[in-house]
Amino acid sequence: MSAAFAAIWLPANPNAAISLAAGQILSALNFFFLARLVKLFTGSARMEDRGTAESMRGKGLLLGGAKLAVVYGGAFAVTRWRGIEYLPLMLGLSMPLLAIFLKSIMLALPAGAAKFSRRATSTASPSRSQAKLAASILLVGALTLPLALLGPARAFANDPPAAATAAEAGHADGSAAATTAEAGQGEAAHGEEGKGESGEAHLPNWITIANDYAPNNPVVHWMHENEFLVFAWLAGAIFLILVKVVMKRSAPVPGHLQNAIEWIVESMEDVCGGMLGKHLPKYFPFIMAIFFYILFMNLIGIIPGFKSSTSNVDVTLALALVTFLSVQVSGMINLGPLGYLDHLAGSPRDVIGFCMLPVMIPVHVLGELVKPVSLSCRLFGNIFGEDTLIVVFVGVAAFCLKASLLALAVPPMAGITALFMLLQTLTAIVQALIFSLLTTVYLYMMIPHESHAHEEGGHAH
Amino acid sequence: MTEKEPNKVTGWRQIGVLSAIPFILALAPIIGYFLGTYLDKKFRTTPWLSYVLLGLGFVAGVRETINLVKLAQRED
Amino acid sequence: MNFAATLGLALPIGIGLAAIGSGIGLGFMGRGAMEAMGRQPEVLPKIQVAMIIGFGFIEALTIYAFVTMFILSGKIQ
Numbered sequence: 310m311s312a313a314f315a316a317i318w319l320p321a322n323p324n325a326a327i328s329l330a331a332g333q334i335l336s337a338l339n340f341f342f343l344a345r346l347v348k349l350f351t352g353s354a355r356m357e358d359r360g361t362a363e364s365m366r367g368k369g370l371l372l373g374g375a376k377l378a379v380v381y382g383g384a385f386a387v388t389r390w391r392g393i394e395y396l397p398l399m400l401g402l403s404m405p406l407l408a409i410f411l412k413s414i415m416l417a418l419p420a421g422a423a424k425f426s427r428r429a430t431s432t433a434s435p436s437r438s439q440a441k442l443a444a445s446i447l448l449v450g451a452l453t454l455p456l457a458l459l460g461p462a463r464a465f466a467n468d469p470p471a472a473a474t475a476a477e478a479g480h481a482d483g484s485a486a487a488t489t490a491e492a493g494q495g496e497a498a499h500g501e502e503g504k505g506e507s508g509e510a511h512l513p514n515w516i517t518i519a520n521d522y523a524p525n526n527p528v529v530h531w532m533h534e535n536e537f538l539v540f541a542w543l544a545g546a547i548f549l550i551l552v553k554v555v556m557k558r559s560a561p562v563p564g565h566l567q568n569a570i571e572w573i574v575e576s577m578e579d580v581c582g583g584m585l586g587k588h589l590p591k592y593f594p595f596i597m598a599i600f601f602y603i604l605f606m607n608l609i610g611i612i613p614g615f616k617s618s619t620s621n622v623d624v625t626l627a628l629a630l631v632t633f634l635s636v637q638v639s640g641m642i643n644l645g646p647l648g649y650l651d652h653l654a655g656s657p658r659d660v661i662g663f664c665m666l667p668v669m670i671p672v673h674v675l676g677e678l679v680k681p682v683s684l685s686c687r688l689f690g691n692i693f694g695e696d697t698l699i700v701v702f703v704g705v706a707a708f709c710l711k712a713s714l715l716a717l718a719v720p721p722m723a724g725i726t727a728l729f730m731l732l733q734t735l736t737a738i739v740q741a742l743i744f745s746l747l748t749t750v751y752l753y754m755m756i757p758h759e760s761h762a763h764e765e766g767g768h769a770h
Numbered sequence: 771m772t773e774k775e776p777n778k779v780t781g782w783r784q785i786g787v788l789s790a791i792p793f794i795l796a797l798a799p800i801i802g803y804f805l806g807t808y809l810d811k812k813f814r815t816t817p818w819l820s821y822v823l824l825g826l827g828f829v830a831g832v833r834e835t836i837n838l839v840k841l842a843q844r845e846d
Numbered sequence: 847m848n849f850a851a852t853l854g855l856a857l858p859i860g861i862g863l864a865a866i867g868s869g870i871g872l873g874f875m876g877r878g879a880m881e882a883m884g885r886q887p888e889v890l891p892k893i894q895v896a897m898i899i900g901f902g903f904i905e906a907l908t909i910y911a912f913v914t915m916f917i918l919s920g921k922i923q
Contacts, residue, residue: 580783584783668826671826671830672830672833675798675823675830676834679794679830679834682797683793687790742786743789746783746786750787750841753841754837785898788899791903791905792901792902792903792904792905792906792909793906796906796907796909796913839899
């Protein structure tokens with residue numbers, strides 16, 4: 310794969326191709342030595358032959374020295390070379406990292422799931438969760454549609470004022486700022502990590518790179534303008550394919566992937582089931598669809614060269630709008646039109662209640678409006694904040710790489726960035742969980758619950 | 771183990787629900803304010819509706835917060 | 847000193863002050879909650895819930911400052 314990438318770029322830009330290959334080779338060597346070292350220490354620690362401790366230490370020192378000399382020396386030599394291009398180098402460095410990351414996720418998910426598999430298989434039959442997953446597939450498909458309609462609409466609405474006042478584009482979050490920044494930089498965007506002069510900072514992704522190499526292609530240009538939409542579609546497609554594969558191979562004894570997904574579904578059912586009660590089967594596919602969609606959109610941003618589309622306010626607003634509409638419509642269906650109006654008016658039962666009516670209606674409408682906005686703002690803020698943090702650290706590392714003496718500071722900066730990426734993973738999962746959880750809560754507020762209303766008399770909320 | 775499992779789930783749910791409080795509390799008056807300015811532009815009653823909706827936004831935020839707290843403290 | 851310069855000076859200072867204030871408040875609240883938890887571990891869930899609610903109220907003030915900063919920073923041209 311790597312050789313293919315290098316070969317594609319070779320005729321167009323030999324320097325870039327060589328940098329890419331050098332980065333890949335360096336990274337692969339690094340991982341090779343690291344794996345040897347780890348295997349050496351852990352493997353011999355488990356064995357009881359103490360006699361070879363001396364030789365082990367010697368071998369470890371040798372390997373470590375070789376790793377230091379080859380990898381960092383190589384990196385230093387490469388950075389000193391005149392014709393180096395940093396963007397392909399970084400991409401080459403990140404490509405084996407991407408492979409290892411995906412592999413570790415594949416290994417870690419079943420490992421985490423295996424602990425809970427007994428409970429999962431005992432409590433629910435696989436066919437039930439299959440049906441739910443099928444329903445959630447359909448719902449994700451339905452969910453992508455309003456996004457697809459809403460995203461370009463918002464982008465279109467954003468575009469004219471941004472074109473009118475170029476200063477405004479710095480604060481606009483969508484694709485308009487990206488296009489103006491790219492247009493200002495032109496072909497020479499590879500100098501730094503795609504940091505625009507207007508303060509809008511984002512890491513380069515495949516679409517940006519493709520736009521740099523083929524700026525006049527209309528398809529690439531459209532993808533570049535609506536890159537959030539493209540990545541959202543990508544996340545949905547990945548999820549669809551994953552679930553399709555899992556369901557096609559669904560067995561009574563679940564495999565790794567099926568086990569993982571079933572574990573997620575069962576634990577979410579635990580979390581939501583206590584709240585929704587007997588209404589759970591009706592709303593659970595919708596909640597799970599939202600959860601998986603947001604989760605995949607968040608996690609796709611960690612892979613180098615991709616961007617999490619939830620770091621755009623339009624996307625999160627569209628998601629929250631879907632939630633809002635579903636909550637309101639389910640409220641109208643569950644309570645009936647009159648009951649819904651009654652709920653909106655704060656369910657007046659006495660004279661004081663009717664006197665408070667003109668105050669209570671706007672208060673309730675505002676309370677309903679603030680729910681989706683707070684949901685979208687929280688999701689956007691968290692994901693965008695993490696992205697910006699990582700971009701800033703990568704920018705510092707790239708700056709250090711350009712200066713001569715500061716190149717020594719690159720490995721610690723890369724370590725810090727990796728730590729923040731770990732934090733980003735955690736944030737992605739937690740935010741997806743909280744979004745779906747709050748959706749559950751808002752749905753719960755809208756459904757009639759007999760026991761609770763019975764306790765508190767006329768006060769229903 | 772089986773005794774403790776629902777308790778843990780409830781705790782996480784509580785934290786998730788309660789962490790929505792600051793956003794709701796802060797954003798409700800702001801949404802009210804913007805809605806008010808929009809309606810003011812439409813009805814040409816410039817400062818008044820935005821101020822009224824700002825105050826109502828405070829009330830709505832506090833009310834939603836109370837609802838959330840009530841919901842979080844309820845045990846299944 | 848015109849309007850934009852005043853805003854440009856005041857906004858970072860304002861958001862910094864908001865962060866300092868809410869940090870102090872969170873610190874006091876966390877200290878109180880931790881002491882209460884250490885003294886009476888049997889009412890730990892109640893203290894936790896009250897603590898998180900209080901955190902929410904304090905954080906809301908910071909978000910006010912943040913949103914105000916964003917709104918006003920649009921006026922710097």
